[in-house]
Amino acid sequence: MTQTTAQADSPDTRGTSTTPEYAAPDAVPRDASSISLRRLRKSFGADAVALDGVDLDIRPGEFFTLLGPSGCGKTTLLRLLAGLELADDGHVEIGGRDVTEVPPHKRSVNTVFQSYALFTHLSVRDNIAFGLRMRGVGGSERQRRVSEIADFIKLGGLIDRRVDQLSGGQRQRIALARALVCEPDVLLLDEPLSALDAGLRSQLQVELQRIQKRLGMTFVFVTHDQQEAMVMSDRIAVLNDGRIQQIGTPREIYEKPVNRFVASFMGHENLFDIESREGDCIDTAALGRLKVETPPHGELVMIRPEALELGSEVSSEFNRFEGEVREFFYRGSHIEYRLEVNGMRMKALSSNQGQRLFRIGDRVPMCVWPEDLVTLAR
Amino acid sequence: MRGGSMRRSLAVVWWVVMVFLYLPLGVVVLYSFNSVNSAATFAHFSLRWYHRLFSNPQIIEAFWHSLLLALISSMIAVVLGTLIGYGMYRHRGRRLGWLIALIYLPIVMPDIVFGISEMTFFVRFNQLTGLLGPGLGTMIIAHVTFEIPFVALIVYSRFVGMDATLFEASKDLYAGPVRRVCHFIIPAIKPALISAFFLSFTLSIDDFVISFFTSGPESTTLPIYIWGAIRKGVSPEINAIATLMIGAVAIAALLSLALSRRRSASRQ
Numbered sequence: 001m002t003q004t005t006a007q008a009d010s011p012d013t014r015g016t017s018t019t020p021e022y023a024a025p026d027a028v029p030r031d032a033s034s035i036s037l038r039r040l041r042k043s044f045g046a047d048a049v050a051l052d053g054v055d056l057d058i059r060p061g062e063f064f065t066l067l068g069p070s071g072c073g074k075t076t077l078l079r080l081l082a083g084l085e086l087a088d089d090g091h092v093e094i095g096g097r098d099v100t101e102v103p104p105h106k107r108s109v110n111t112v113f114q115s116y117a118l119f120t121h122l123s124v125r126d127n128i129a130f131g132l133r134m135r136g137v138g139g140s141e142r143q144r145r146v147s148e149i150a151d152f153i154k155l156g157g158l159i160d161r162r163v164d165q166l167s168g169g170q171r172q173r174i175a176l177a178r179a180l181v182c183e184p185d186v187l188l189l190d191e192p193l194s195a196l197d198a199g200l201r202s203q204l205q206v207e208l209q210r211i212q213k214r215l216g217m218t219f220v221f222v223t224h225d226q227q228e229a230m231v232m233s234d235r236i237a238v239l240n241d242g243r244i245q246q247i248g249t250p251r252e253i254y255e256k257p258v259n260r261f262v263a264s265f266m267g268h269e270n271l272f273d274i275e276s277r278e279g280d281c282i283d284t285a286a287l288g289r290l291k292v293e294t295p296p297h298g299e300l301v302m303i304r305p306e307a308l309e310l311g312s313e314v315s316s317e318f319n320r321f322e323g324e325v326r327e328f329f330y331r332g333s334h335i336e337y338r339l340e341v342n343g344m345r346m347k348a349l350s351s352n353q354g355q356r357l358f359r360i361g362d363r364v365p366m367c368v369w370p371e372d373l374v375t376l377a378r
Numbered sequence: 379m380r381g382g383s384m385r386r387s388l389a390v391v392w393w394v395v396m397v398f399l400y401l402p403l404g405v406v407v408l409y410s411f412n413s414v415n416s417a418a419t420f421a422h423f424s425l426r427w428y429h430r431l432f433s434n435p436q437i438i439e440a441f442w443h444s445l446l447l448a449l450i451s452s453m454i455a456v457v458l459g460t461l462i463g464y465g466m467y468r469h470r471g472r473r474l475g476w477l478i479a480l481i482y483l484p485i486v487m488p489d490i491v492f493g494i495s496e497m498t499f500f501v502r503f504n505q506l507t508g509l510l511g512p513g514l515g516t517m518i519i520a521h522v523t524f525e526i527p528f529v530a531l532i533v534y535s536r537f538v539g540m541d542a543t544l545f546e547a548s549k550d551l552y553a554g555p556v557r558r559v560c561h562f563i564i565p566a567i568k569p570a571l572i573s574a575f576f577l578s579f580t581l582s583i584d585d586f587v588i589s590f591f592t593s594g595p596e597s598t599t600l601p602i603y604i605w606g607a608i609r610k611g612v613s614p615e616i617n618a619i620a621t622l623m624i625g626a627v628a629i630a631a632l633l634s635l636a637l638s639r640r641r642s643a644s645r646q
Contacts, residue, residue: 084546104549117547121565131551134561182551 033060033095033185033218040090042076050076052242061216063209067229068239074222078188081220083107095185110179111188116171118163124174125159131182149181169200189221205231226266230254238262259377263302269347270303286344291318296375307372308348310364320367325358339364403624410617427618440603444583447514447599451521452578456571459529466530467537484527493591496520500592512594520592525578536570576634
């Protein structure tokens, strides 16, 4: 059953166009690299339920991100895939093979650990060669593959250094090389960028994504940073309290969150309770009657901050209201306003097109298009 | 000015300690080169006592016994102590309070109590089974027993100081249980194993009390020989043995210092 799902879903191909320095075309994803989880449960003691019945299918060659706050179960899920934890209940399949009880050293899965976990008693070269050595890959073959991966990740002179001579970013690359050289079916990444500074981080985000597209390998990436998740992933699963809240593309998750948790976690603040509904209209305490495009199905309505139009020349004839500017933050490419509308706080982002800026205390007319209103579950 | 007088009195304490530590050693070294058998007068420089020493078969034999005992017991203690240290590390999350206390106990227990109880045990065991008559065998067992806690604690603290994720990384990189031990655990704790071995070795060479109670007539070690000889008065021969031991310990200490210097230098 897993096999058929895996083949039916053709992998994303968007990485092909923008990788000039990688000459080879994207590799064809192997069927071996699909993942399917069924009713997966894991608890640590009676009151610490880490995973509460998780069902999940990850396609071959997909960059899949597990996103959630600390303690949501995302790391436990990754460790179950690696075999470093055993599930209390449920099944883990990788490439159609049930590996639920298979120990980590017998799974074709490698991990890039958050702390990188490089062996300090070994040189960088021996660190990279470790997995091949343990698999019994012979000397000359091993040398060749280590050199290849070193070229691929562009390690240059790093390969002859000692592990304790490396910076955080360099360690991260070595850890990646050490995992990739084994050519696993699935690569697991446990917040590998969280210890790095912002500049290096965004550089490595791009690089990791390129490497993944180039290899066509399934990447399962764990992070608590929703920006990072959106930038890198083909699809994202948002987790909370050991349950999957939503699975979707970055755009689906950001623009159409299914509940309050996902919306808040993606950084949305403009959430209002629906008091009553009538046809394609809803009533809220703060904003009065709002027109929505599709019949509302939830108890909350969400307005993305960038969907709010500010100023007197507003274009929509529906959903107009007025707010008072309480705070504003100039962010260069856009301006963030904090407004008060009928006693409720709202956040608006307007892109910087050289327009006149509002000041604190200004009363500003606003509107939002019906199609930009999202209704969601509590 | 208060600070100044404080510093002066601390300096006095320092020098008093130094004098009590090193003057007796200096005297021993000096008199080992005395040409006459006297503790009162130093006639002139001579290697006479060293000649006597090296032509005394009892001393040579005692030296070999000490060396053999230290080597064998340290090797066994490193193996067993490492297993215990690893066990303590693996189960550190559980409540092992009194089990850990059992490991510490031999360290704090007076040597004499330990020695006597070992002796009683061996004697009774020998009476019942005819095995383990007093000799190098019983001494090795006794020495291994008191060295194990030191090894276990050194190895344990090395494990605690390591990134626990490394164990998982080795599993993740296809190392099964046996390869994990050979290619990861032993290489990673090698410095701790070496220092545990040297500590055990020194403790064993140094030990008198426990050796005394567990030795047999044929297994005299250097400290036991010295104790026997000294009852007839401190001969310059003893001074010579002591001087050689001081020299050996000093060389070992300098070597280990040089080794650790080189290790940290290459790490820079």
